[in-house]
Amino acid sequence: MELYTDEYFMREALKEAQKALDIGEVPVGAVVVAKNRIIARAHNQTEKLTDATAHAEMLAATSAANYLGSKYLTECTLYVTLEPCVMCGGALAWVQLGKLVYGASDIQRGYSLIKQQVLHPKTEVAKGVFANEAKALIDSFFKRIRE
């Protein structure tokens, strides 16, 4: 039995997204994994930090780099519940992320809408892991906003 699957780590990212939802933030969560260990976890905190750039990926990547004492995350995998935006995609390029795994696609803001290369050319990408669960969290947030 393989314990450290993409599903295992994405479940941790979903827990982060749930924390965001609980405090009224857009529910996106992320974890950074190195050698099967979670070295950083974060959720969206744009409201709490009054910072529109405080996305889960930005916070998790910065935290992971800090932990490793390295500007680069070439040996790391970042799990995030929603497809990164263009800003976050650009950030993940600068840190030379080893692998990106995301849940739901973001059909409005996702980096993959950009025709040119946004991520680092060496970054592996996998998507769709617990996409429905990730999307359900976001839908429930926006449903609550509209009510």
Place this chain on the structure above:
Amino acid sequence: MELYTDEYFMREALKEAQKALDIGEVPVGAVVVAKNRIIARAHNQTEKLTDATAHAEMLAATSAANYLGSKYLTECTLYVTLEPCVMCGGALAWVQLGKLVYGASDIQRGYSLIKQQVLHPKTEVAKGVFANEAKALIDSFFKRIRE
């Protein structure tokens, strides 16, 4: 006599870039201006912070938002010595920057290389202000690196 010209504020951004150069960082500087007052200034600190995302624009935008207590910089102008990268362009979209003024174009990493809209559609853009001075700082950095 107009005191608060684009040149005036870009000179302040150049001073920030010089500070970066003095400490061995890629020399890019930025200031954020609201109502003719500088409310944030920053220079690239990727080495010092061990954070590949610690670009002058990111730090200046976050600092300005913090100062204003607002996620949005719709009434602000950001002056930066070098054209923002895709990450920074995306960040400036999230903060809904009022106006962007940059010095030198970045023909390798600049956001304007992207065919689609990266900045917020309402962000005004001016460029080329003290472009030569901005580029000279960067050239001197990379010349030093190669020596």
